[in-house]
Amino acid sequence: MKEIKIKTRDLTLYYGPKMALNSISIEIPEKEVTAFIGPSGCGKSTFLRTLNRMNDLIPNVRITGEVLVDSLNIYDKQIDVVNLRKKVGMVFQKSNPFAKSIFENVAYGPRINGINNKTKLEEIVETSLKKAFIWEEVKDRLNDSAMALSGGQQQRMCIARTLAVEPEIILMDEPASALDPISTAKIEELIFELKKNYTIVIVTHNMQQAARVSDLTAFFYLGELIEFGKTKKIFTTPDKKHTEEYITGRFG
Amino acid sequence: MDKPVEKGKFVFTRESLKKKFRWSEFLSEKIITGVAFLSITIIVLIFVFVFKEALPIFNYKKKEAVKVEQVQKQEQYGGEADQGQTNSSGQEQYGVTTNDTMMIENQARAEDTIVHGSEQATFKSLAGKKWLPVSDNPRYGLVPLFVGTLKITLIAMLFAAPIAILAALFSASFAPYWMREIIKPAIELLAGFPSVVIGFFALMVMASFFQNIFGYDGRLNAFVGGVAMALAAIPIIFTITEDALTAVPRTYTEASLALGATRWQTALFVTLPAATPGIFAAILLGIGRVFGETMIALMATGNAALISVNPFESVRTLAATIGAEMAEVVFGDTHYNVLFLIGSLLFVFNFSLNALAEFYVKGKLVKRFQGKQS
Numbered sequence: 001m002k003e004i005k006i007k008t009r010d011l012t013l014y015y016g017p018k019m020a021l022n023s024i025s026i027e028i029p030e031k032e033v034t035a036f037i038g039p040s041g042c043g044k045s046t047f048l049r050t051l052n053r054m055n056d057l058i059p060n061v062r063i064t065g066e067v068l069v070d071s072l073n074i075y076d077k078q079i080d081v082v083n084l085r086k087k088v089g090m091v092f093q094k095s096n097p098f099a100k101s102i103f104e105n106v107a108y109g110p111r112i113n114g115i116n117n118k119t120k121l122e123e124i125v126e127t128s129l130k131k132a133f134i135w136e137e138v139k140d141r142l143n144d145s146a147m148a149l150s151g152g153q154q155q156r157m158c159i160a161r162t163l164a165v166e167p168e169i170i171l172m173d174e175p176a177s178a179l180d181p182i183s184t185a186k187i188e189e190l191i192f193e194l195k196k197n198y199t200i201v202i203v204t205h206n207m208q209q210a211a212r213v214s215d216l217t218a219f220f221y222l223g224e225l226i227e228f229g230k231t232k233k234i235f236t237t238p239d240k241k242h243t244e245e246y247i248t249g250r251f252g
Numbered sequence: 253m254d255k256p257v258e259k260g261k262f263v264f265t266r267e268s269l270k271k272k273f274r275w276s277e278f279l280s281e282k283i284i285t286g287v288a289f290l291s292i293t294i295i296v297l298i299f300v301f302v303f304k305e306a307l308p309i310f311n312y313k314k315k316e317a318v319k320v321e322q323v324q325k326q327e328q329y330g331g332e333a334d335q336g337q338t339n340s341s342g343q344e345q346y347g348v349t350t351n352d353t354m355m356i357e358n359q360a361r362a363e364d365t366i367v368h369g370s371e372q373a374t375f376k377s378l379a380g381k382k383w384l385p386v387s388d389n390p391r392y393g394l395v396p397l398f399v400g401t402l403k404i405t406l407i408a409m410l411f412a413a414p415i416a417i418l419a420a421l422f423s424a425s426f427a428p429y430w431m432r433e434i435i436k437p438a439i440e441l442l443a444g445f446p447s448v449v450i451g452f453f454a455l456m457v458m459a460s461f462f463q464n465i466f467g468y469d470g471r472l473n474a475f476v477g478g479v480a481m482a483l484a485a486i487p488i489i490f491t492i493t494e495d496a497l498t499a500v501p502r503t504y505t506e507a508s509l510a511l512g513a514t515r516w517q518t519a520l521f522v523t524l525p526a527a528t529p530g531i532f533a534a535i536l537l538g539i540g541r542v543f544g545e546t547m548i549a550l551m552a553t554g555n556a557a558l559i560s561v562n563p564f565e566s567v568r569t570l571a572a573t574i575g576a577e578m579a580e581v582v583f584g585d586t587h588y589n590v591l592f593l594i595g596s597l598l599f600v601f602n603f604s605l606n607a608l609a610e611f612y613v614k615g616k617l618v619k620r621f622q623g624k625q626s
């Protein structure tokens with residue numbers, strides 16, 4: 001088994017008075033793809049967003065328990081959220097390019113990190129776009145607005161933008177849910193490629209997708225982690241009845 | 253098909269799909285259209301009136317006819333002119349700069365003025381450097397008024413724009429939720445602050461305050477007026493900027509933060525640029541506010557029509573000129589027409605500003621969010 005990259009201990013989260021996550025403990029190994037599945041509203045996104053502290057932005061959120069990334073508790077007062085997010089990147093459900101050129105989108109992360117050298121930036125942009133399998137499609141139009149790209153291209157560009165910051169972990173919240181099958185296939189292929197170098201956590205509603213791309217699968221239900229294990233096992237012989245019902249689609 | 257129809261329930265039949273005439277719909281539509289047209293018509297008529305009154309300046313012959321009539325009416329207007337005179341000497345109390353002595357002198361000869369005051373204004377004289385509408389040899393040079401207005405606007409914007417935009421940025425990107433709930437309505441309330449109160453404050457407090465700091469001679473000058481105008485413009489710029497900033501999709505902010513940007517970097521490099529069209533519009537509308545502001549200009553600028561770049565010299569703005577002189581002017585007189593011309597110009601400026609704000613913002617936003625390269 002590979003090293004543990006992310007580990008949570010009794011992680012509980014409240015939105016105001018409402019409990020959204022109930023005592024989640026999980027160990028996510030490095031350089032593998034871990035999929036979160038579960039019915040809508042069960043807390044997958046919420047949990048994913050605790051891993052890079054995006055929930056800090058929401059007022060009235062209360063969190064107890066621990067999240068350890070590389071054995072460091074990221075909710076410790078000493079932790080710098082800004083640096084944490086450089087290490088733990090995120091790709092959102094709806095592609096969210098800035099209203100700038102493709103080049104400027106990808107160069108944004110390096111720029112705010114103080115890289116201003118033009119050649120260096122060009123180099124980073126090119127490698128990032130290549131890693132995200134979109135270089136060929138956009139290399140002649142880097143100065144065009146990113147808004148003019150198709151949805152699938154935008155999403156891959158957003159992945160490139162995340163890669164440009166050189167994170168170690170990439171969190172993806174339903175990255176392909178708004179895309180057509182071909183774009184989805186491209187994203188899946190990309191995920192497969194990326195896991196060689198990155199730890200990937202992906203939320204998906206698509207069972208086939210979870211089965212195809214992930215090594216491990218976690219099933220959430222009503223804010224609780226019901227079952228977590230090797231994807232193969234979860235999809236063939238799950239321990240819990242709930243899990244089986246959900247995966248086979250016999251779920252209320 | 254003969255099922256009993258429940259009351260209020262829509263049944264999908266050929267009958268129910270027939271076009272029905274709805275009285276209430278028809279009436280309310282007509283009334284709304286009528287009211288809309290009425291209000292538009294009224295506004296248009298006002299503008300037509302303003303323009304029409306300005307027109308005789310450019311029409312010499314008509315002018316002569318008016319003149320004759322005027323001389324006949326002179327006696328009647330005499331009384332009013334006296335009244336105007338007392339009014340304006342009242343004004344001198346705040347316009348205490350030495351520059352105003354000439355005006356006082358002029359007004360002392362107000363009776364002559366009526367006879368001589370109808371000298372023909374041409375483009376050439378309008379472009380003159382002297383605004384002396386009530387002297388033996390009246391001159392209607394608009395240049396000092398333009399210079400004054402621009403000076404005031406510039407000073408006001410130099411103060412108002414940075415303050416308002418920074419405040420909006422703070423409110424939209426940094427302030428905790430509860431604080432924003434206080435700041436925004438509070439500043440919006442300021443927008444409804446009577447400008448006479450701001451003018452009064454400028455006159456009594458700010459003028460002395462700045463005089464102590466900068467040590468200039470005339471208490472009332474462009475600087476004091478400009479800062480007071482800034483107070484009036486800040487709420488407008490703030491509100492519109494804040495709206496523009498909060499309208500920037502949350503996904504932008506999240507994307508930036510997720511890339512490891514700090515809140516300042518996010519606000520500066522993502523939120524602010526995404527909101528530039530709105531901010532531009534806010535500034536234009538702020539300028540419009542300063543342009544048209546009369547009361548503050550009257551009370552705080554000293555009202556001497558000078559041409560200079562010194563911010564501590566007194567100025568006279570276009571709007572203030574109308575405000576100060578319209579009451580004492582003779583109907584149909586050249587002076588009267590020139591004031592209406594100034595009114596028309598103000599209208600054209602503000603109209604252009606608003607149009608520019610509108611079209612620029614629309615065009616930019618469409619481009620920005622639909623992907624045409626900017």
Ligand SMILES: Nc1ncnc2c1ncn2[C@@H]1O[C@H](COP(=O)(O)OP(=O)(O)OP(=O)(O)O)[C@@H](O)[C@H]1O
Pocket residue numbers: 015020038039040041042043044045046047058
């Ligand atoms: N900002 C918020 N404030 C209050 N409650 C929230 C907030 N965000 C989410 N919730 C609640 O927390 C619960 C979990 O939401 P979450 O978005 O994590 O679900 P999810 O599993 O990602 O669902 P989906 O599959 O539909 O994306 C839901 O009941 C939701 O209503």
Ligand SMILES: [Mg+2]
Pocket residue numbers: 044045046173
């Ligand atoms: Mg979700």
